[in-house]
Amino acid sequence: NKATQSEVYKPSEPTDMQAPKQGQTRLTNAAGNPVADNQNSLTAGKDGPVLLQDHHLLERMALFNRERVPERVVHAKGTGAFGTFRVTRAIPELTVAKLFQKEGTECRMLARFSQVAGERGFADTVRDPRGFSLKFYTEDGNWDMVGNNTPVFFVRDGLKFQDFIHSQKRHPVTHRRSETMMFDFWSLRPESMHQVVYMFGDRGIPRSHRHMNGYSSHTYSLWNAQGERVYVKWHFHTQQGIQNLMEPEAMEIAGQNPDFYLQDLFEAIERGEYPKWKVSLQVMPEADAETYHLDPFDLTKTWPHADYPLMDVGEFELNENPDNYFAQIEQAAFEPSNAPRGFGFSPDKMLQARLMSYADAHRYRIGANYAALPVNLNQAVSPVQTYHRDGQLRFDGNFGGMPVYEPNSFGGPVQDGGEAAEPPITVGSRADRYGWPDTDEDYFAQPGALYRLMRSEEQARMHDNFARHLGAAPDFIQGRYLAQLDKVDARLGAGVRASLEKPEMKARPQIETILKEDHTHAAGGPLSGQ
Ligand code: HEM
Numbered sequence: 001n002k003a004t005q006s007e008v009y010k011p012s013e014p015t016d017m018q019a020p021k022q023g024q025t026r027l028t029n030a031a032g033n034p035v036a037d038n039q040n041s042l043t044a045g046k047d048g049p050v051l052l053q054d055h056h057l058l059e060r061m062a063l064f065n066r067e068r069v070p071e072r073v074v075h076a077k078g079t080g081a082f083g084t085f086r087v088t089r090a091i092p093e094l095t096v097a098k099l100f101q102k103e104g105t106e107c108r109m110l111a112r113f114s115q116v117a118g119e120r121g122f123a124d125t126v127r128d129p130r131g132f133s134l135k136f137y138t139e140d141g142n143w144d145m146v147g148n149n150t151p152v153f154f155v156r157d158g159l160k161f162q163d164f165i166h167s168q169k170r171h172p173v174t175h176r177r178s179e180t181m182m183f184d185f186w187s188l189r190p191e192s193m194h195q196v197v198y199m200f201g202d203r204g205i206p207r208s209h210r211h212m213n214g215y216s217s218h219t220y221s222l223w224n225a226q227g228e229r230v231y232v233k234w235h236f237h238t239q240q241g242i243q244n245l246m247e248p249e250a251m252e253i254a255g256q257n258p259d260f261y262l263q264d265l266f267e268a269i270e271r272g273e274y275p276k277w278k279v280s281l282q283v284m285p286e287a288d289a290e291t292y293h294l295d296p297f298d299l300t301k302t303w304p305h306a307d308y309p310l311m312d313v314g315e316f317e318l319n320e321n322p323d324n325y326f327a328q329i330e331q332a333a334f335e336p337s338n339a340p341r342g343f344g345f346s347p348d349k350m351l352q353a354r355l356m357s358y359a360d361a362h363r364y365r366i367g368a369n370y371a372a373l374p375v376n377l378n379q380a381v382s383p384v385q386t387y388h389r390d391g392q393l394r395f396d397g398n399f400g401g402m403p404v405y406e407p408n409s410f411g412g413p414v415q416d417g418g419e420a421a422e423p424p425i426t427v428g429s430r431a432d433r434y435g436w437p438d439t440d441e442d443y444f445a446q447p448g449a450l451y452r453l454m455r456s457e458e459q460a461r462m463h464d465n466f467a468r469h470l471g472a473a474p475d476f477i478q479g480r481y482l483a484q485l486d487k488v489d490a491r492l493g494a495g496v497r498a499s500l501e502k503p504e505m506k507a508r509p510q511i512e513t514i515l516k517e518d519h520t521h522a523a524g525g526p527l528s529g530q
Contacts, residue, residue, distance in 0.1 A: 015266075029055070029056055029059055030059060030063070035056055038056075041054055041057050042054035042057070069330065069331075069365055069366055070364070070365050071119060071120045071365075072114075072361070072365065073165075073361060073365075074116055074117070074165055075114035075115065075116055075131040076114070076115075076118065076119050076120045076122070077114060077115045077118050077119065077120055077121065077122040077124070078112050078113055078114030078115065078131060078329070079112070079113060079114075079209070079261065079262040079265055079266070079325075079329060080110060080111055080112035080113065080133075080322065080328070080329045080332065081110075081111060081265060081266075081269055081318040081319075081320060081321055081322065082108065082109065082110050082111075082318070082319070082320040082321075082322070082328075083108075083109050083110075083111060083274070083316050083317050083318035083319050083320065084106055084107070084108060084109065084316060084317055084319060085106065085107045085108075085109045085136055085279070085314055085315070085316040086104065086105070086106050086107075086314060086315055086316070087099065087100055087102065087103055087104060087105040087106075087313065087314045088103060088312060088313060088314050088315055089103060089311070089312060089313045089314070090102050090103045090105075091222075091281075091311075091313055092224065092225070093224060094222045094224055094230055094232075094283065095222035095223060095224055095342035095343065096223065096224060096225050096341055096342040096418065096419075096420050097138070097140070097143075097222070097340055097341065097342030097343055098138060098139045098140050098340070098341075098342070099136065099138045099139070099140075099143065099340070099342075100313065100342070107136050107137060107138055108136075108137045108378065108381070109134060109135060109136045109137065109316060110134070110135045110137075110328075110332060110375065111132075111133065111134050111135075111316075111318055112131070112133040112329060112332055112334065113130055113131060113132060113133075113209040113212075113261070113265070114130065114131035114133070115128050115130065115131070116128050116129050116130075116131060116148075116168070117165070117168040117169055117177070121258070122258070123253075123254035123255075123258035123260075124253075124254070124258060124259060124260045124261035124262065125205055125245055125250040125251070125253045125254045125260055125261070126205075126250070126254060127199060127200070127204045127205050127247065127250070127465070127469075128168075128199070128204075129148045129149060129150050129195070129198075129199060130148065130149040130206060130209070130212060131146075131147075131148055131149075132147045132148055132149050132212075132213075132214030132215070132236065133145070133146045133147070133332075133334040134146075134147075134214070134236075134316075134334075135332070135334055135338070135376075137377075137378035137381050137382070138340055138381070138382065139381055139382055140340035140341055140342075140382060141338070141340050141377075141382045141384070142338040142340075142376075142377065142378075142382075143338060143339060143340050143343060144334045144335055144336060144337075144338035144339075145214075145216055145234060145336075146334045146335065146336050146354070146358070147214050147215050147216045147217050147218075147234070147236075148214070148215060148217055149203070149206065149212040149213055149214055149215070150195060150198045150199070150203070150215060150217065151215040151217055151233070151235075151302050152194045152195045152198065152217060152299060152300050152301065152302060152446075153195055153217055153299045153300065153350065154186070154189075154191075154192040154195045154196070154300075155189060155191065155192060155299075155300075155350070156191060156298050156299045156300050156348075156349060156350055156435075157349045157350065157353075157435060157436070158349060158350050158352065158353020158354070158357075159353075160189065161350070161353065163185065164185060164189075164192075166181070167181040167182055167184065167185035167186075168181075168182060179469050179470065179471075179472035179473045180472070180473050180474060180477060182469070182473075183469075183470055183473040183477050183478070183481050184473070184477050186481065187477060187480040187481040187484060190443040190444075190484055191300045191441075191443050192300070193443050193444060193447045193484060193488060194300050194301070194302075194443075194446050194447045194450070195300065196447075197447040197450055197451055197462075197488065198450065200462050200465045200466050200469075201450075201454060201458060201461075201462050201465075202244040202246075202454075202458050202461060202462075203242065203244055204244075204465065205244055205245045205246075205247060205250045206242075206243070206244055206245070207243035207244055207245055208243070208260075208261050208264040208265065209261050209264070209265050209275075210238065210240045210264065210265060210268060210275040211238055211240050211241065211242060211243035211244070212238055212242065213235065213236060213237050213238055213242065213277075214235075214236035214277065215233070215234065215235055215236070216232075216233055216234035216235075217233075217299060218233075218299055218336075218346065218348050218350065218351040218354075219231050219232070219233055219284075219296055219297050219346040219348050219351075220232055220233070220234065220339075220343065220344065220345060220346055220351070221286075221343075221344035221345060221346050222342060222343060222344065223342060223344055223420075223422055223423050224342075224420070225419065225420040226420075227420065227421065227423040228286070228423065229286045229344065229423050229425070230283050230284060230285055230286060231283075231284040231285075231286065231288075231289055231296055231346055232281050232282060232283055232284070233281070233282045233302075233303060233308075234279070234280075234281060235279070235280045235281070235282070235310060236277040236278070236279055236280075236316075237277060237278045237280065238275070238276075238277055239275070239276040239277060239278060239315075240275055240276070246461065247461075247464075247465055247468065265318070266321055269318060269319065269320070269321050270321065274317040274318055274319040275317065275318050276315060276316065276317040277315065277316055277317075278312060278314075278315050279312070279313055279314035279315060279316065280310040280311060280312045280313065281310065281311045281313055282303050282305070282308040282309070282310060282311075283308060283311060284296055284303065284308055292307075296346075297346055297347050297348040297349070297351075298348075299348055299350045299351075300443075301446055302446060327373075327374070327375065328374075328375045329375075331366055331370070331373050331375055331376070332375050332376065333358070333359075333362040333366060333370045333371065333373075333376050334358065335358035335359050335362070336351065336354045336355055336358060337354075337355040337356075337358065337359060341418050341422070344422060344425075347425070347427065349435075367391075367392055367393055368391035368392055368393075369391050369392065369393055369394055369395070369396075371384070372384070372394075372395070372396045385399075385413040386413075387403075387404060387405065387406055387412075387413075389404055443487075444484070444487040444488045447488045448487075448488045448489045451488055451489050451491075451492055452489060459491070459492070459495065460495065462492070462495075463492070463495035463496050463498065463499040464499045464502070464505060466485070466496045466499065467496055467499030467500045467502065467505040468499075468505050470482075470496065470500065471500055471505050478500070482496060482497060
């Protein structure tokens with residue numbers, strides 16, 4: 001049969017495989033040698049063993065064994081799409097960033113949404129924060145915003161991130177996720193309460209990636225041509241409206257379609273229903289940071305909007321699915337340290353730890369030259385010109401014969417400070433390990449205010465949500481945690497206690513309570529004994 005795939009195959013659905021283009025139908029090996037037979041291994045005689053000389057077979061087996069790069073150590077399950085960001089309000093008074101100089105400026109971008117704790121094949125609708133990563137390919141290189149769908153986080157010092165994540169991942173013996181570990185850690189680090197109250201509320205399981213907000217969570221900064229710095233928190237409000245799933249339906253979906261969110265986003269974009277988000281800022285003058293009644297760099301606290309209202313500065317829509325998931329989403333490398341001129345950081349301790357962590361993770365996960373992969377730069381908009389050379393899988397020409405050191409006399413790239421210089425940041429003077437335990441700190445006021453903002457039906461659902469999970473932790477941990485829920489709001493503690501009494505709230509029901517039918521019916525059937 002001499003029919004080529006393109007002759008017999010007509011794609012009709014976007015999810016069909018794509019027909020090869022002209023000249024792409026001849027099968028070759030990795031060196032481009034035509035393959036004569038892709039069906040049968042080379043054997044010594046019809047029934048004989050396989051010959052070592054079958055290089056095509058060996059190459060296929062060897063490359064198959066190397067198909068996976070390590071999954072992200074956190075946020076492994078996710079999906080993404082390309083889109084367009086548009087500035088709706090120029091803010092030259094706040095920043096020299098080229099992106100924000102003119103209203104109407106547009107910029108290509110990439111978004112990736114993710115689960116935090118689960119592995120690459122994890123179910124989408126499990127209760128957890130969602131990652132909200134954005135990469136803007138600006139004229140001055142990439143600006144990355146690697147946030148979550150909640151404005152706060154569980155811990156506020158990079159030194160506790162590894163412990164926190166271990167408590168969320170799998171148990172070292174049972175290899176299952178463990179409510180004992182989760183609630184043990186949370187009850188011993190009460191600064192996590194604000195984020196936990198978010199997570200056990202309705203927003204803990206969004207209806208889809210399209211129906212959730214994103215937040216920088218951290219405090220970042222912007223600086224202008226006069227050398228003035230402001231501290232900012234970024235907000236990305238969904239224009240599809242917030243929609244959430246209730247835990248029982250979410251669990252059912254997890255069983256029936258673990259890739260529910262992936263399907264939703266992909267198909268919405270294929271239908272031309274491009275999801276949109278509004279981009280806003282809270283702006284705090286630098287001087288306020290000294291005197292504000294909350295630590296503005298504490299990632300477990302929000303800035304009340306009454307003090308720092310939202311300023312709308314842009315909007316983005318996602319309008320293009322990836323051509324290839326691995327090339328463009330799995331190999332996407334987001335890093336909070338990607339900050340063009342005009343964008344700056346803050347003394348937030350977690351942010352400072354993250355500035356190192358992501359590039360390090362990419363070098364391990366994807367390789368030393370990860371930044372040169374097409375999805376991680378936009379050469380047409382902002383060409384990359386560095387003195388980095390060589391390294392594994394240097395596939396891009398390696399800057400040919402350009403000078404390899406600087407300064408040089410041959411016109412190699414030179415620094416460009418721009419017209420304005422980044423203003424200096426004042427930092428504390430006495431090096432020490434400040435912070436824990438600040439026994440008199442109020443960990444409960446903001447989560448309490450959040451709880452009281454919720455309607456009573458949502459509060460009732462939160463009581464059940466907590467009980468479903470807390471119920472699986474040992475009594476001494478339950479007791480310690482309930483005492484903290486009392487401090488958030490007495491009604492929350494009492495509500496969770498009442499929910500814990502309901503028999504249906506037992507987390508992770510035992511197999512006997514799930515199996516309703518007689519599962520021995522296959523016994524004695526025609527296949528018995530085979
Ligand atoms: C992914 C480290 C805190 C949001 C990652 C990855 C690492 C990491 C190593 C995997 C990167 C990769 O392999 O591509 C850390 C450390 C933290 C921290 C050390 C604290 C010190 C946070 C916080 C947020 C966050 C506070 C949100 C506000 C994300 C997101 C991803 C991610 C969204 C997925 C990025 C993507 O879509 O590829 N983090 N993280 N992380 N982290 Fe963090």
